[in-house]
Amino acid sequence: MADEPERAQPVKFRGGGFVSKPRRFVAPLVFAVLIAIWEWGARAGWISPLVLPAPSEAFEAFKDLVESGQLLRHLSASLQRLIVGFTAGTTLGLTVGTFIGLFSIARSGLAPLVAAIFPIPKIALLPLFIIWFGIGEGSKVATILFGSFFPTVIATYSGIDNVDRGLIRMGQSFNLTYRDIVRKIVLPAALPAILSGMRISASISIILLVAAEMIGAEYGIGAYVLLAGNLMATDQLIAGVAMLSILGLTVNWLINLAERRFLKWRA
Amino acid sequence: MDLKVQGLSHRYDDLEVLRGIDLTIRQGEIVSVIGPSGCGKSTLLRLIGGLERPTEGEVLQVGEPPADSLNPLTYVFQDFALLPWRTVKGNVSLVLESKGLAQAETDARIADVLARTRLTDFADAIPKQLSGGMKQRVAIARALSVNPAVLLMDEPLSALDSQTRELLMDDLIQLWAREPFTSCYVTHNLNEAVRLGHKVVVLSRRPGVIREIVTIDTPVPKRSISDPALAEIQQSLWEMMREEAMTADMELADG
Ligand SMILES: Nc1ncnc2c1ncn2[C@@H]1O[C@H](COP(=O)(O)OP(=O)(O)OP(=O)(O)O)[C@@H](O)[C@H]1O
Numbered sequence: 420m421a422d423e424p425e426r427a428q429p430v431k432f433r434g435g436g437f438v439s440k441p442r443r444f445v446a447p448l449v450f451a452v453l454i455a456i457w458e459w460g461a462r463a464g465w466i467s468p469l470v471l472p473a474p475s476e477a478f479e480a481f482k483d484l485v486e487s488g489q490l491l492r493h494l495s496a497s498l499q500r501l502i503v504g505f506t507a508g509t510t511l512g513l514t515v516g517t518f519i520g521l522f523s524i525a526r527s528g529l530a531p532l533v534a535a536i537f538p539i540p541k542i543a544l545l546p547l548f549i550i551w552f553g554i555g556e557g558s559k560v561a562t563i564l565f566g567s568f569f570p571t572v573i574a575t576y577s578g579i580d581n582v583d584r585g586l587i588r589m590g591q592s593f594n595l596t597y598r599d600i601v602r603k604i605v606l607p608a609a610l611p612a613i614l615s616g617m618r619i620s621a622s623i624s625i626i627l628l629v630a631a632e633m634i635g636a637e638y639g640i641g642a643y644v645l646l647a648g649n650l651m652a653t654d655q656l657i658a659g660v661a662m663l664s665i666l667g668l669t670v671n672w673l674i675n676l677a678e679r680r681f682l683k684w685r686a
Numbered sequence: 687m688d689l690k691v692q693g694l695s696h697r698y699d700d701l702e703v704l705r706g707i708d709l710t711i712r713q714g715e716i717v718s719v720i721g722p723s724g725c726g727k728s729t730l731l732r733l734i735g736g737l738e739r740p741t742e743g744e745v746l747q748v749g750e751p752p753a754d755s756l757n758p759l760t761y762v763f764q765d766f767a768l769l770p771w772r773t774v775k776g777n778v779s780l781v782l783e784s785k786g787l788a789q790a791e792t793d794a795r796i797a798d799v800l801a802r803t804r805l806t807d808f809a810d811a812i813p814k815q816l817s818g819g820m821k822q823r824v825a826i827a828r829a830l831s832v833n834p835a836v837l838l839m840d841e842p843l844s845a846l847d848s849q850t851r852e853l854l855m856d857d858l859i860q861l862w863a864r865e866p867f868t869s870c871y872v873t874h875n876l877n878e879a880v881r882l883g884h885k886v887v888v889l890s891r892r893p894g895v896i897r898e899i900v901t902i903d904t905p906v907p908k909r910s911i912s913d914p915a916l917a918e919i920q921q922s923l924w925e926m927m928r929e930e931a932m933t934a935d936m937e938l939a940d941g
């Protein structure tokens with residue numbers, strides 16, 4: 420037995436898989452194929468143009484929108500509401516969330532209130548806001564502000580709750596001032612939570628923007644989509660919806676950019 | 687500046703952690719504290735540095751800390767406690783900012799401590815790029831930058847693998863030889879305690895009382911891993927701790 424060579428065979432590989440690798444060309448291909456089928460179906464006649472117009476027609480509608488100068492009007496109205504409402508809501512949310520995170524009194528007083536108001540779909544408050552702030556910009560901005568305020572508050576204070584106490588203790592042990600501990604340790608450590616809260620509040624803001632514009636606005640992407648629907652102008656409707664998709668993607672991209680810029684340090 | 691611990695006792699609600707600790711840490715002296723796990727070593731260190739209030743007794747600073755000491759009682763933590771979003775340099779500068787130093791002075795201090803801990807080449811790295819040993823060197827550099835009168839170290843090497851620990855140990859000994867610092871060094875590693883300590887304080891299991899204080903006369907820089915005299919001290923310390931450690935190990939944490 421000793422000198423008889425043992426039969427040797429390579430160990431069978433059974434690892435691998437379960438890892439998603441980026442394949443760059445796939446996504447554009449899927450898009451292109453889908454749009455091509457859609458275009459072809461519409462032209463061949465088995466998709467009724469009343470139900471779903473060809474992509475090329477939606478694109479024509481979009482071109483009209485650009486050429487007539489209406490695009491700028493709708494887009495700037497929407498963006499203005501979104502930016503004002505979101506910025507104000509986020510700023511206020513950060514402030515209130517920081518107070519709740521840092522001070523027990525603020526927490527005991529405000530956290531239950533926030534918890535009670537957070538689950539209300541803010542669009543239900545729009546009628547109330549219209550009474551308070553008028554049918555114009557005020558009520559729309561207020562809806563978006565409210566919508567982005569609450570998720571930001573919650574993300575901020577739970578981010579602060581989860582800051583490593585060891586780091587805070589380190590700051591105290593070096594005699595850092597309270598202000599410095601908050602500014603240089605607590606807030607940066609809560610930033611990942613704050614940014615993921617922002618991702619949520621941004622998408623809520625877009626939903627609220629469109630909803631508010633559909634209820635009563637002359638200009639804005641929501642108003643444009645609603646009008647197109649009422650006129651059965653499905654080509655314009657598709658163009659409007661595509662713009663919303665692009666708006667959402669842009670916001671998402673901006674937040675990714677911020678994460679990559681500010682959270683490089685995460686392991 | 688000396689530190690004098692007098693009649694220190696501490697309890698967390700019903701849990702008596704420390705009882706009647708008397709201890710003096712003299713200037714330029716390293717005092718190692720060993721004891722079974724859960725006996726209150728970390729608590730003792732937090733009390734000494736003023737991060738917690740003792741239930742009874744007090745900790746006194748005898749004499750004035752050096753005038754250029756920005757933070758007389760300075761900690762080195764077991765888990766390093768570095769800010770992951772700051773570079774090596776930024777982590778050191780964190781504790782110098784808003785201390786009213788001129789920018790040039792701050793820069794000079796940072797450059798000095800980074801050189802002393804051999805981190806100059808890594809000044810702009812962030813913690814996630816560093817090995818465990820380097821992270822602890824950053825924490826040591828940060829502690830040295832404020833010119834501490836006393837360094838309070840809580841198991842600074844126990845998160846590291848044994849080779850890295852050996853290297854850092856040499857670093858600490860060299861740092862001390864070049865410029866003797868005062869230190870209270872908590873560890874559960876008898877070898878570290880014996881290699882670094884001028885005195886080794888042995889705590890009993892919880893509630894921690896001082897069982898014995900062993901003085902080691904061999905000068906710190908002259909101690910070697912293979913010194914038989916040290917091995918003997920280490921052995922006798924182990925005998926002392928063995929039973930305590932075994933009993934402590936059987937206790938429930940909240941018992
Ligand atoms: N903040 C606290 N509140 C309540 N109990 C605590 C607190 N901190 C520590 N303890 C308890 O006090 C006892 C002593 O803890 P301590 O951390 O000082 O022990 P230690 O000697 O450092 O232990 P180890 O060797 O595990 O580091 C432990 O039983 C621990 O559970």
Ligand SMILES: [Mg+2]
Nearest residue numbers: 727728729840
């Ligand atoms: Mg401990």
